[in-house]
Amino acid sequence: MPRAGLDAASVVACAAAVADEVGFAELSMGLVAERxxxxxxxxxxxxxxxxxxxxxxxxxxxxxxxxxxxxxxGGRSGSDALGAMARAIRDFVVKHPGRYAATVGMPxxxxxxxxxxxxxxxxxxxxxxxxxxxxxPQDLNHALRTLRSLLxxxxxxxxANGFQWDDDAEESFAWLVAFADRGLxxxxx
Amino acid sequence: MPRAGLDAASVVACAAAVADEVGFAELSMGLVAERxxxxxxxxxxxxxxxxxxxxxxxxxxxxxxxxxxxxxxGGRSGSDALGAMARAIRDFVVKHPGRYAATVGMPxxxxxxxxxxxxxxxxxxxxxxxxxxxxxPQDLNHALRTLRSLLxxxxxxxxANGFQWDDDAEESFAWLVAFADRGLxxxxx
DNA sequence: AGCCAAAAGCTAATCCGATTAGCCAGCCGT
DNA sequence: ACGGCTGGCTAATCGGATTAGCTTTTGGCT
Numbered sequence: 001m002p003r004a005g006l007d008a009a010s011v012v013a014c015a016a017a018v019a020d021e022v023g024f025a026e027l028s029m030g031l032v033a034e035r036x037x038x039x040x041x042x043x044x045x046x047x048x049x050x051x052x053x054x055x056x057x058x059x060x061x062x063x064x065x066x067x068x069x070x071x072x073x074g075g076r077s078g079s080d081a082l083g084a085m086a087r088a089i090r091d092f093v094v095k096h097p098g099r100y101a102a103t104v105g106m107p108x109x110x111x112x113x114x115x116x117x118x119x120x121x122x123x124x125x126x127x128x129x130x131x132x133x134x135x136x137p138q139d140l141n142h143a144l145r146t147l148r149s150l151l152x153x154x155x156x157x158x159x160a161n162g163f164q165w166d167d168d169a170e171e172s173f174a175w176l177v178a179f180a181d182r183g184l185x186x187x188x189x
Numbered sequence: 190m191p192r193a194g195l196d197a198a199s200v201v202a203c204a205a206a207v208a209d210e211v212g213f214a215e216l217s218m219g220l221v222a223e224r225x226x227x228x229x230x231x232x233x234x235x236x237x238x239x240x241x242x243x244x245x246x247x248x249x250x251x252x253x254x255x256x257x258x259x260x261x262x263g264g265r266s267g268s269d270a271l272g273a274m275a276r277a278i279r280d281f282v283v284k285h286p287g288r289y290a291a292t293v294g295m296p297x298x299x300x301x302x303x304x305x306x307x308x309x310x311x312x313x314x315x316x317x318x319x320x321x322x323x324x325x326p327q328d329l330n331h332a333l334r335t336l337r338s339l340l341x342x343x344x345x346x347x348x349a350n351g352f353q354w355d356d357d358a359e360e361s362f363a364w365l366v367a368f369a370d371r372g373l374x375x376x377x378x
Numbered sequence: 379a380g381c382c383a384a385a386a387g388c389t390a391a392t393c394c395g396a397t398t399a400g401c402c403a404g405c406c407g408t
Numbered sequence: 409a410c411g412g413c414t415g416g417c418t419a420a421t422c423g424g425a426t427t428a429g430c431t432t433t434t435g436g437c438t
Contacts, residue, residue: 025294105214105345141357141361142360145361145364146343146364148342149339149342153341153344154335156294157338157341160294168331171331172334172335175334176335179335182375183369184368185371186371
């Protein structure tokens with residue numbers, strides 16, 4: 001029996017792909033093992049069970065999302081950066097609904113936890129976008145949380161297909177960006 | 190052995206309470222049965238398995254949320270209504286994180302599906318709040334989706350304790366409402 | 379009051395996915 | 409070539425969901 005040549009990274013990558021295809025809720029160790037041409041218990045040599053696998057998928061997703069957002073806002077500012085960021089998130093979630101779903105509701109660890117580190121990168125990019133607006137320093141955290149709520153909710157509804165914006169999705173998306181832009185201006189601070 | 194006198198409604202109510210206490214992800218048939226002083230298989234006389242139970246919890250939650258929001262915005266309009274609605278949602282989610290979690294990612298059925306009916310009631314209240322703003326008719330749907338994204342994301346992050354707004358939560362909340370209010374004004378329609 | 383069918387509980391058994399235990403072969407450095 | 413570590417496998421365990429089939433209560437009817 002030849003070795004399959006697996007490691008933690010390849011298992012997680014495969015699991016993320018499976019999650020995107022069948023939905024995060026349907027992800028199972030057996031499905032991943034089958035995809036890798038391996039028996040289920042073999043996975044335990046690389047990841048520490050399903051909970052650990054889920055968390056690693058979340059870390060992968062947040063890192064990928066962080067990269068995508070960083071790249072998207074590079075060289076832009078203001079509403080331009082805001083729109084680019086929103087679009088990057090939207091594209092990511094539409095393309096990878098399973099791995100995005102893995103990130104929601106995942107409890108955080110300490111600051112050194114890879115999950116928190118990856119999450120912090122995304123937040124950092126959001127903060128960078130906010131710097132393009134005239135927001136009082138003491139309001140930055142509030143604005144950050146608000147923007148996070150908007151974009152996260154938007155992403156979650158997209159992932160869950162929560163509403164049928166099949167038809168005029170693009171228009172609604174543009175409206176959302178404009179809404180956020182208005183909301184971030186003249187903050188009264 | 191005396192009858193326990195259960196019916197679908199009491200089972201769902203109990204399950205919702207359990208979900209609020211232990212978290213939606215930890216909800217199990219066994220936990221609900223134990224709480225009701227009954228053996229697990231007995232529950233199948235009232236609900237059609239765990240998936241059905243989950244869906245019923247979601248229906249219950251959306252109905253309760255719909256009531257809460259309707260009551261909150263009664264007699265108010267504009268930013269006043271907006272703030273009341275946001276607060277109603279927030280209070281509900283903080284008080285009932287488990288049943289709110291049951292609603293996210295629950296696939297919809299047809300229009301007669303109780304879940305869709307309950308969801309539509311919440312949406313109707315949101316639409317009512319929007320009527321207090323000067324939004325062009327063709328933008329109403331976009332505004333609705335946007336507002337839904339913001340409030341849903343906000344609720345989800347609260348339920349998941351996604352960020353530590355333990356400290357100045359109230360201030361951030363007020364900022365979010367003000368942000369939405371600004372975003373809904375002068376829509377350029 | 380007594381009878382009967384449906385409903386509601388129960389026990390025992392099954393199924394399935396996660397997880398663990400313990401065995402064995404392939405790969406690496408000497 | 410040898411020895412140990414690594415990664416894969418089979419077999420077994422565990423736990424929660426679900427099903428099958430039995431029994432008793434309950435409510436309606438005569």
